[in-house]
Amino acid sequence: MAQQGVTPQSEDFSRWYTDVVQKADLADYSPVRGCMIIKPYGYELWEGVKGGLDRRFKATGHQNAYFPLFIPESFLKKEAEHVEGFSPELAVVTIGGGKVLEEPLIVRPTSETIIGWAFQKWIQSYRDLPLLINQWANVVRWELRTRLFLRTMEFLWQEGHTAHATHEDALAETMRMLGVYADFAINDAAIPVIQGRKSSQERFAGALSSFSIEAMMRDGKALQAGTSHDLGQNFAKAFEIQFTDESNGLQHCWTTSWGLSTRMVGAIVMTHGDDQGLRLPPKLAPFQVVIVPIFRDEATRAAVMATVERIAALLVEGGIRVKVDDRDNLSPGFKYNDWEMRGVPLRMEIGPKDVANHGVALARRDIPGKEGKRFVSQDGLVSAVRETLDAIQANLLAQATQFRDSRLHKVTSGYADFIDVIQRGEWALAWFCGGKACEERVKDDAQAVSRNFPLDQPHPGEHGPCVICGTEAQEMAYFAKAY
Amino acid sequence: MAQQGVTPQSEDFSRWYTDVVQKADLADYSPVRGCMIIKPYGYELWEGVKGGLDRRFKATGHQNAYFPLFIPESFLKKEAEHVEGFSPELAVVTIGGGKVLEEPLIVRPTSETIIGWAFQKWIQSYRDLPLLINQWANVVRWELRTRLFLRTMEFLWQEGHTAHATHEDALAETMRMLGVYADFAINDAAIPVIQGRKSSQERFAGALSSFSIEAMMRDGKALQAGTSHDLGQNFAKAFEIQFTDESNGLQHCWTTSWGLSTRMVGAIVMTHGDDQGLRLPPKLAPFQVVIVPIFRDEATRAAVMATVERIAALLVEGGIRVKVDDRDNLSPGFKYNDWEMRGVPLRMEIGPKDVANHGVALARRDIPGKEGKRFVSQDGLVSAVRETLDAIQANLLAQATQFRDSRLHKVTSGYADFIDVIQRGEWALAWFCGGKACEERVKDDAQAVSRNFPLDQPHPGEHGPCVICGTEAQEMAYFAKAY
Structure with a gap:
């Protein structure tokens, strides 16, 4: 419970991250x-992410369903690239009910195959299309180097799977869901992500093309926070997902898949956190306001607590998520630090003087010290709190955008400058041919690969020499070190 | 899509169940x-169950968290009864990332052990108690004979795990959560469950005592719909879950666990369903109202659809879950059958005459034919719909209670009558010593075991001769055939 400080970001960002995740009680080994283990505070943050996404999925016509955890080994082998991509990462059940299984079962690393099997059964005619399904589930990928939230062997995620009559429809869905992810990241998580297409080297095993939202962490590294894949007819052909079209012909469907995981929690921590701990965007914070009662003795306690409880009830009624910290064995100062560590956007202090003055003190997590503190009247308090929360949400996004923009560099001056930008931990946007050899060279020279070809190209329709090999390139791509 | 009828309940209840689950699109093999595979409509029903429970868990001070899917084999062995109970049912991962694992990993059949490990780390002092945690998760138990929702190898559930300073507190929690389950079953699912204590033979592997809610299905069989366990100090001792008490002494905690699964969906189907299909309680129905527009030609179509859309928007605004069935290739009659199969509580028909009369027709799923149909004005429609939904909710509970009560028999006239009641598919309440030999005898004679010793005893404080062996018994227990 005693929250000592965390390693400063400037000293060791990686240790800072691990410290914060553990001291803010988000997760544990x-x-x-x-x-x-996702602890209650971390899980509540994930529930916020789930809620924000689920609403958007349903608003765009998707339905949730649930498919088996186990996938027959033979299923994975039906799509050649897919099995090649996932084979090294599989957890395999070989014993069930005390007996060795005839066919081993794979613990799902992703569900294209088993959902493909179901789609083949469910889809007969063009009238059944589009079929828009999402699943909230756990998946397992055998990882050797793991980090809390960012890369774990088991993680929680959602995986959308859809089937369409035409490639045009499938591609539109792929882009729509990329947009849903970006909308969620920007407006709920206050993370100014960059949407774009992955290079062929970096795309999902079995996809025609993959798209991502890429976020910049406080150490400058990139984090892929969500992906959306145009699967073409690859899985439809492997699993015989066919439909009868309006002229009674039999066609293969076009499918998509898209996923976002508990990694997003890590992205929130590393986008907004500072040396005092987390800073949570109000829209996702488990508690938007923490009320700390202040009193010296039993005489003032009753009056203060009566006010605290009345105000807490008012805020709850106003739809605000409130925590009253009435722990009696801790000082107010300790509590301030504790809730700063946990990133609660707004702290409300109520003491005897505030009771007398019919006021409260409000302290913003995003503006440290006296500058972020003001005294307001108890009249109209709910509106004042709401406006302040909105201002904090906007400020976190503005700060993260400013931080990001100051570290994005369009490089047209040559390979040395390009590598230099990446080496110093910033992002280079440069003409890129998309070739494998070029990508490998950057990996060797700067331990980085391409993040994506942003949808928002600085020179649409133009072309230029690939910053690595000099051949003509159609698009610019971001390169950066990444998680 | 073409919904043919289902096997009548009276002909073959088991086939009726499988037909309905598949034709109502709840689940698939x-x-x-x-x-x-839980299909979207079935998953939405499960989301209703989740929502109703999660609200109640949070209102009673519980927090959600998430623990690993995999449990080291050695953990299970730490509690002797626990490992003995679960060993035959385990799925075991022996290969990970292409290598044979040194210690095999068990796919969780339940999480007392791994959560016990975490509690040992999280709990230091009496100030950390009670610790009230819940997890929404998938679990795996290797079952040979499976049935959709009722018994599947993988199922979805919630498992609550709590730790307390005293046995009294732990027992109070066990009973509180049993009460939460009963409250949910009765008030949301309209299932009049019976709360009681399981016999020693039927209790959870590792518990001091187990409690259940038992529901009666339409074939008279019992279904255990939720359980709550007083684990004593068994897991606390196995995992060294200790705390420092107020006088600085070190003590083992007292723990509980309680779970409710996707089985509840099967219980809802088999409590309320009839030969036309599902009948869903309005509080849990994915759609509370389906609107079927009726028109003969394009001329009347526009006016009807304008009214339909206006009314749908009004209902949605009033917090009612509405589906407009505007499929243009199906007749109204087909749609009526289809939505009856899916158990939508209330059907609203809107045709040209209704538009002219400023009215709509309402047809209740729980009252067949003309008796359940009435015409109401479009004025005050939201209130009329709300009241009708409340009436349907109450009627389903009343019908299920009447059905159940007519099949509960207190038997004091001897073993032959007792077995006779069970054999004809009803429930016998009789004095029971709780002994293993007696339970075995009933299993042999009537393929039934005790369901529970109901909390609500007909002769509290009294005693009588065990209906099986004649020795003095302190309590009466229900016996019935069961799922």
Whole structure:
């Protein structure tokens, strides 16, 4: 419970991250190597992410369903690239009910195959299309180097799977869901992500093309926070997902898949956190306001607590998520630090003087010290709190955007400058041919690969020499070190 | 899509169940033996169950968290009864990332052990108690004979795990959560469950005592719909879950666990369903109202659809879950049958005459034919719909209670009558010593075991001769055939 400080970001960003995740009670290591325990505070943050996404999925016509955890080994082998991509990462059940299984079962690393099997059964005619399904589930990928939230052997995610009559429809869905992710990231998580297409080297195993939202962390590194894939007819052909069209012909469907995971929690931590701990965007914070009662003795306690409880009830009624910290064995100062560590956007202090003055003190997490503190009247308090929360939400996005923009560099001056930008931990936007050899060279020279070809190209329709090999390139891509 | 009828309940209840689950699009078989696919409509019903429970858990001070899917084999062995109970049912991962694992990993059949490990780390002092945690998760138990929702190898559930300073507190929690389950079952699912204590033979592997809610299905069989366990100090001792008490002494905690699963969906189907299909309680129905527009030609279509859309928007605004069935290739009659199969509580028909009369027709799913149909004005429609939904909710509970009560028999006239009641598919309440030999005898004679010793005893404080062996018994227990 005693929250000592965390390692400063400037000293060791990686240790800062681990410190904050543990001291803010988001997650903990588990006795199973590579698996984590998501603690209540971290899970509530994930519930916020889930809620924000689920609403958007339903508003765009998607339905949730649930498919088996186990996938027959033979299913994975039906799509050649897919099995090649996932084979090294599989957890395999070989014993069930005390007996060795005839066919081993794979613990799902993703569900294109088993959902493909179901779609083949469910889809007969063009009238059944589009079929728009989402699943909230756990998946397992055998990772050797794991980090809480960012890369764990088991993680929680959603995976959308859709089937369409034409490639045009499938591609439109792929882009629509990329847009849903970006909308969520920007407006709920206050993370100014960049939407774009992955290079062929970096795309999903089995996809025609993959798209991502890329976020910049406080150490300058990139984090892929969500992906959306145009699967073409690859899985439809592997699983015989066919439909009868309006002229009674039999056609293969066009499918998509898209996923966002508990990694997003890590992205929120590393986009907004500072040396005092988390800073949570109000829209996702488990508690938007923490009320700390202040009193010296039993005489003032009753009056203060009566006011605290009345105001807490008012805020709750106003739809605001409130925590009253009435722990009696801790000082107000300790509580301030504790809730700063947990990133609660707004702290409300109520003491005897505030009771007398019919006021409260409000302290913003995003503006440290006296500058972020003001005294307001208890009249109209709900509106004042709401406006302040909106201002904090906007400020976190503005700060993250400013931080990001100051570290994005369009490089047209040559390979040395390009590598230099990446080496110093910033992002280089440059003409890129998309070739494998070029991508490998950057990996060797700067331990970085391309992040994406942003949808928002600085020179649409133009072309230029690939910053690596000099051949003519049609698009510019971001390169950066990444998680 | 063409919904043919289902096998009548009276002909073959088991086939009726499977027909309804599939034709109402709740679930489907999967390519992995024993695992099912929960289809969107079934998953939405489960989301209703989740919502109703989660609200109640949070209102009673519980927090959600998430623990690893995999449990080291050694953990299970720490509690002797626990490992003995679960060993035959385990799925075991022996290969990860292409290598044979040094210690196999168990796919969780339940999480007492790994959560016990975490509690040991999280709990230091009496100030950390009670610790009230819930997890929404998938679990795997290797079942040979499976049935959709009722018994599947993988199922979805919630498992609550709590730790307390005293046995009294732990027992109070066990009973509180049993009460939460009963409250949910009765008030949301309209299932009049009976709360009680399981016999020693039927209790959870590792518990001091187990409690259940038992529901009666339309074939008279019992279904255990939720359980709550007083684990004593068994898991606390196995996992060293200790705390420092107020006088600085070190003590083992007292723990509880409680769970409710996707089985509840099967209970809802088999409590309320009839030969036309599902009948869903309005509080949990994915759609509370389906609107079927009726028109003969394009001329009347526009006016009807304008009214339909206006009314749908009004209902949605009033917090009612509405589906407009505007499929243009199906007749109204087909749609009526289809939505009856899916158990939508209230159907609203709107045709040209209704538009002219400023009215709509309402047809209740729970009252067949003309008796359940009436014409109401479009004025005050939202209130009329709300009241009708409340009446349907109450009627389903009343019908299920009447059905149940007519099949509960207190038997004091001897073993032959007792077995006779069970054999004809009803429930016998009789004095029971709780002994293993007696339970075995009933199993042999009537393929039934005790369901529970109801909390609500007909002769509290009294005693009588065990209906099986004649020795003095302190309590009466229900016996019935069961799922």
